Amino acid sequence: xxxxxxxxxxxxxxxxxxxxxxxxxxxxxxxxxxxxxxxxxxxxxxxxxxxxxxxxxxxxxxxxxxxxxxxxxxxxxxxxxxxxxxxxxxxxxxxxxxxxxxxxxxxxxxxxxxxxxxxxxxxxxxxxxxxxxxxxxxxxxxxxxxxxxxxxxxxxxxxxxxxxxxxxxxxxxxxxxxxxxxxxxxxxxxxxxxxxxxxxxxxxxxxxxxxxxxxxxxxxxxxxxxxxxxxxxxxxxxxxxxxxxxxxxxxxxxxxxxxxxxxxxxxxxxxxxxxxxxxxxxxxxxxxxxxxxxxxxxxxxxxxxxxxxxxxxxxxxxxxxxxxxxxxxxxxxxxxxxxxxxxxxxxxxxxxxxxxxxxxxxxxxxxxxxxxxxxxxxxxxxxxxxxxxxxxxxxxxxxxxxxxxxxxxxxxxxxxxxxxxxxxxxxxxxxxxxxxxxxxxxxxxxxxxxxxxxxxxxxxxxxxxxxxxxxxxxxxxxxxxxxxxxxxxxxxxxxxxxxxxxxxxxxxxxxxxxxxxxxxxxxxxxxxxxxxxxxxxxxxxxxxxxxxxxxxxxxxxxxxxxxxxxxxxxxxx
Numbered sequence: 157x158x159x160x161x162x163x164x165x166x167x168x169x170x171x172x173x174x175x176x177x178x179x180x181x182x183x184x185x186x187x188x189x190x191x192x193x194x195x196x197x198x199x200x201x202x203x204x205x206x207x208x209x210x211x212x213x214x215x216x217x218x219x220x221x222x223x224x225x226x227x228x229x230x231x232x233x234x235x236x237x238x239x240x241x242x243x244x245x246x247x248x249x250x251x252x253x254x255x256x257x258x259x260x261x262x263x264x265x266x267x268x269x270x271x272x273x274x275x276x277x278x279x280x281x282x283x284x285x286x287x288x289x290x291x292x293x294x295x296x297x298x299x300x301x302x303x304x305x306x307x308x309x310x311x312x313x314x315x316x317x318x319x320x321x322x323x324x325x326x327x328x329x330x331x332x333x334x335x336x337x338x339x340x341x342x343x344x345x346x347x348x349x350x351x352x353x354x355x356x357x358x359x360x361x362x363x364x365x366x367x368x369x370x371x372x373x374x375x376x377x378x379x380x381x382x383x384x385x386x387x388x389x390x391x392x393x394x395x396x397x398x399x400x401x402x403x404x405x406x407x408x409x410x411x412x413x414x415x416x417x418x419x420x421x422x423x424x425x426x427x428x429x430x431x432x433x434x435x436x437x438x439x440x441x442x443x444x445x446x447x448x449x450x451x452x453x454x455x456x457x458x459x460x461x462x463x464x465x466x467x468x469x470x471x472x473x474x475x476x477x478x479x480x481x482x483x484x485x486x487x488x489x490x491x492x493x494x495x496x497x498x499x500x501x502x503x504x505x506x507x508x509x510x511x512x513x514x515x516x517x518x519x520x521x522x523x524x525x526x527x528x529x530x531x532x533x534x535x536x537x538x539x540x541x542x543x544x545x546x547x548x549x550x551x552x553x554x555x556x557x558x559x560x561x562x563x564x565x566x567x568x569x570x571x572x573x574x575x576x577x578x579x580x581x582x583x584x585x586x587x588x589x590x591x592x593x594x595x596x597x598x599x600x601x602x603x604x605x606x607x608x609x610x611x612x613x614x615x616x617x618x619x620x621x622x623x624x625x626x627x628x629x630x631x632x633x634x635x636x637x638x639x640x641x642x643x644x645x646x647x648x649x650x651x652x653x654x655x656x657x658x659x660x661x662x663x664x665x666x667x668x669x670x671x672x673x674x675x676x677x678x679x680x681x682x683x684x685x686x687x688x689x690x691x692x693x694x695x696x697x698x699x700x701x702x703x704x705x706x707x708x709x710x711x712x713x714x715x716x717x718x719x720x721x722x723x724x725x726x727x728x729x
Contacts, residue, residue, distance in 0.1 A: 159463050159466075160244060160279070160459050160462065160463055160466075163240055163243040163244050163247065164236065164240050164283075166239075167235070167236040167239060167240065170232040170233075170235055170236040171232075171236055171287060173228075173229075173232045174229050174230075174232035174233040174236065174287040174288065175229070175287055175288075175290070175291045175292070176229075177225045177226070177228045177229035177232070178225070178226070178229040178287075178288055178289070178291065178292040179291060179292060179295055180222075180225045181222045181225040181226045181229065181292070182292050182295050182296045182299065183299075184218045184219075184221055184222040184225070185222060185296065185437065186296065186299050186300065186303060186434075186437075187218055188215060188218060188219075188433070189303070189429070189430035189431075189433035189434055189437075190303075190430060191211055191214055191215050191218070192215075192426065192429055192430060192433060193424070193426035193427050193429060193430040194211055194426065195207075195208055195211045195212070195426070196424075196425055196426030196429055197424045197425065197426035197427070198426075199211060201425075229287075229288060230288065232287070233283075233284050233287035233288045234284055236283065236284075236287060237280045237281070237283040237284035237287070238280065240279075240280070240283055241276050241277070241279065241280035241283075244276055244279065244462060245272065245276055247466065248271065248272055248276070248462060248465060248466065249272065251465070251466050251468075252268055252272075252465075254470055255468065255470050256470055256471060256472045256535070256536070256537075257530070257535045257536055258471055258494075258495055258536060258537075259468055259470060259471065261494070261495065262495055262496075263465070263468065264349075265352065266345065266348055266349030266352050266353075267345070267349075267465075268465070269348060269352060270344075270345050270348050270349075271458075271461055271462050271465050274341075274344065274348070274458070275458035275459075275461050275462050276458070276462060278451075278454050278455050278458040279455045279458050279459045279462065281451060281455065282451050282452050282454065282455020282456070282458075282459075283455070285447075285448050285451050285452070286448070286452060286455075289444055289445070289448045290448065292441075293441040293442070293444050293445040293448065294441075294445070296437055296438070296441040297319065297438050297441050297442060297445070300315070300434040300435075300437045300438050300441075301315045301316070301319065301434075301438070303430075303434055304431055304434050304435075307423070307427050307430060307431060308417060308422065308423055308427065308431070310413060310417065311410060311413050311414055311417060311423065311428075311431055312431075314406055314409050314410045314413060314435075315406075315434070315435065315438065317406070317409075318402065318403070318406040318435060318438065319438060319442070321402045321406075322399055322402055322403075322438070322439065322442045323442065325395065325398045325399055325402065326395060326399065326442050326443065326445070326446040327446060327449075329391060329392065329394060329395050329398075329446070330446045330449055330450055332391055333388050333391050333392050333450065334450065334453050336384065336387060336388035336391065337388055337450065337453075337454060338454075338457060339384050340381065340384045340385055340388060341454070341457070341458075343377070343380055343381035343384055344381065346377055346381075347374075347377050347378060347381060350373070350374055350377055351374075354370055354374070395443065395446070396443075399439060399442070399443060400439075403435065403436070403439045406435060407432060407435065410428070410431055410432060410435060411428070411432075414427075414428035414431060415428075471537070472534065472537060472551075472555070473551075474554050474555050474556075475549075475551055475552035475553045475554055475555075476552070476554070477548060477552050477553045477554060477557075478553075478554045478557045479553075479557065480557050480558070480560055480561035480641065481545040481546055481553070481558060481561040481562065481641055481642055482511055482545075482546045482561075482641050483510075483511030483512060483546070483641040483642055483670075483671060483672040484508075484509065484510060484511050484544075484545060484546040484547065484672070485508075485509040485515075485532060485543075485544070485545055485642065485672060485674075486507070486508045486509070486542075486543075486544040486545075486547070487505045487506055487507050487508075487528075487531075487541070487542075487543055487544075488506055488541050488542045488543075488544065489504055489505070489506050489540070489541040489542075490502060490504075490505045490506070490531065490538045490540070490541035490542065490543060491503050491504060491505075491538065491539045491540045491541055492524075492527055492528075492531060492536060492537075492538050492539055493539045494536075499695070500539065500695055501524045501527040501695050502524045502527050502528060502531075502692075502695045502696075503695050503696055504541075504696065504697070505528065505541070505696075505697050506541075506697070507688070507690060507697070507700060509672055509674075509688065510672075511641070511670070511672055512670040512671070512672060513672055513673075513687040513688060514665070514672075514673040514675065514685075514686040514687050514688075515672070515673065515674045515675070515686060515687065515688050515689075515690065516675050516677070516682070516683025516684070516686030516688070516689040516690065517529065517674060517675065517676045517677075517683070517689075517690045517692065518676075518677060518678065518680065518683050518689060518690070518691055518692070518713070518716060519678075519691060519692035519693055519712070519716075520678075520693065520716075521678075522694075523692040523693055523694060523695065524692050524694075524695040525646075525647070525676045525692055526567060526646055526647075526676065527695075528676075528690075528692070529644045529646055529674050529676055531543050531550075532545070532550070532562065532642065532644065532674070533558060533559050533562045533564055533644070534550050534551070534553075534555060534558060534559075537551065545558070545642075560638070561640060561641050561642060562640050562641075562642045562643075562644065563583070563635030563636060563638050563640030563642070563643040563644065563671070564635060564644050564646070565628075565631050565632050565634075565635045565643075565644065565645050565646060565648035566631075566646050566648070567646050567647045567648070567650075569619065569624070569627035569628045569630075569631045569648070570618070570619070570631065571615050571618065571619030571622065571627055571630060571631065572615070572617075573615060573616060573617045573618075574614075574615055575611065575612050575613060575614060575615060576605055576608070576610075576611050576612070576613050576615055576630065577592065577611040577612055578615075579615055579630065579634055580592050580595065580596075580611070580630075580633060580634050580637050581637070582634055582637075583595070583634045583635060583636070583637030583638040584637050584638050584639070587637050589611065591637060592611060592633075592637060593611075595633040595634075595636040595637045596630075596633045597663070598633070598636050598660075598663040598664065598667065599629045599630070599632040599633035599636055599660065599663075600629050600652075600656050600659050600660050600663070601626070601629035601630055601632070601633050604622075604626050604629060604630070605630075623651075624651035625651040625652050625653075625656070627651075628648050628649060628650070628651050628652060629652070629656075629660075631648065632645065632648055632649075632660070636664075636667075639669050640669075640671050641669065641671050641672065642671060642672045642673075642674070643664065643671040643672070643673045643674070644673075644674045644676070645673065645674065645675050645676065645677075646674075646676045647676050647677055647678065649677065649679075649682060650677070650678075650679075654681060657679075657681070657682060658681075661675075661682070661685070678716075679720065680713075680716055680717040680720050680721065681720070681721075683703075684703040684717075685703070686702075686703075687702075688700065688701065688702070689701065689702065689703060689706055689713070691706060691710050691712050691713045691716075693712045698710060698712050699712060699713050
């Protein structure tokens with residue numbers, strides 16, 4: 157948490173002015189009981205209404221000045237806290253985007269979302285409360301006690317006992333509830349993860365009629381969180397009755413001592429009222445201090461979680477070579493494993509793709525097709541062996557230059573809220589409208605965009621206002637806008653009909669820049685015309701060659717092909 161304080165740089169003046177104005181407010185608050193004492197001892201005792209009015213106006217003035225100080229302090233504290241939180245959010249977001257897929261997989265999406273939102277919000281609240289109350293509450297407590305001693309030493313001894321008893325109750329309850337609130341936060345993380353998972357997979361839930369099951373599961377998790385919160389709330393709820401019981405006992409003791417002192421002529425009735433007011437101020441400030449410490453503890457715990465995320469080191473490092481790839485791809489005995497996996501996802505893969513060739517990658521589910529193409533833009537690194545682009549090891553290349561030369565269309569078609577134009581310009585921010593339309597026509601999406609109203613047509617979050625096939629064509633167009641030398645289509649035509657798929661493949665073949673194309677698919681029709689087909693099975697390369705060669709020599713390819721095309725139909729081709 158302490159390391160996060162560097163993001164408060166530039167807010168030094170605000171950090172000083174916020175507590176300063178809070179202390180000024182506390183000073184005016186400590187003067188109020190003395191004014192009340194004067195009203196009782198002078199105004200009420202002599203029946204001087206003019207004096208009472210003047211003193212009341214003085215109290216109003218002190219209250220207004222205190223209010224102005226409180227608002228000013230809140231302004232500086234809020235400005236510091238919000239600015240600090242904004243900087244931390246930016247740093248966390250930038251750090252997350254700098255991490256590789258391996259680190260993000262290990263952390264998990266739910267944890268990243270929670271730390272970006274709930275944890276940083278808690279840190280922001282902690283900073284705000286700290287600047288406002290960390291100095292003010294102790295100042296008022298000890299200031300009230302000192303003021304009591306200046307009024308009467310014997311009566312002030314009641315304050316010493318009161319403060320000790322209140323500290324025992326307040327901080328005892330705080331120490332008991334702190335671990336309870338940590339468990340509440342952990343339960344909140346679980347609910348956040350479940351919510352995110354259900355919202356992301358809502359279509360799957362409906363397809364398998366699992367809504368009721370997930371509702372029950374969510375209700376169970378919510379019930380656990382509720383019980384934790386209720387338990388923490390019950391313990392915290394003891395604070396008010398216990399503190400007020402102690403306060404009332406102290407008030408009774410103070411009145412008894414004060415009455416004896418008044419009878420002895422040492423104190424006046426107004427001073428006894430002032431002592432009572434100081435006692436009430438001490439109670440309020442101790443409760444505030446307890447809440448402050450609880451919030452500071454929560455903020456520290458959340459800040460440590462955020463700091464732990466910022467300290468996660470990216471395993472990948474940039475190479476010095478900034479030249480964009482030209483299209484040659486070679487795998488030399490490549491093995492790739494995911495963190496914590498029992499077996500490699502790919503093992504002993506070797507092949508060579510010449511610039512301008514079309515490489516088909518086919519295999520069953522879980523055979524390692526996506527893993528293979530993810531090694532080319534270095535989303536993951538090989539565990540052993542080498543991936544080379546144009547004869548250069550991929551880890552010797554600058555990642556930004558590497559990926560600028562690659563057009564990647566992932567399995568899941570992701571569009572971002574905005575317009576079609578804004579989504580396409582992700583490929584190349586300087587592309588002209590003509591280049592955008594060329595990419596759309598190549599991706600078989602030109603008619604889709606014209607029907608929607610043109611390039612400035614809106615795109616809702618996640619592209620929800622487009623069908624699956626339309627989203628796929630738009631994401632392919634976005635990759636083509638870059639005019640990549642390596643184009644990776646990772647099962648990105650699965651929602652297209654065969655005619656559109658064939659038109660897409662033909663248009664890509666006629667691109668003037670002649671990219672090296674990797675087509676990942678479970679459709680034999682999508683890869684059969686490739687210059688080279690790679691057949692994967694359980695992470696191993698079990699076949700490599702043309703369509704005709706593989707039909708003759710690769711049982712796995714034959715099984716896939718004949719499961720999609722009857723033998724009689726295939727024989728007439």
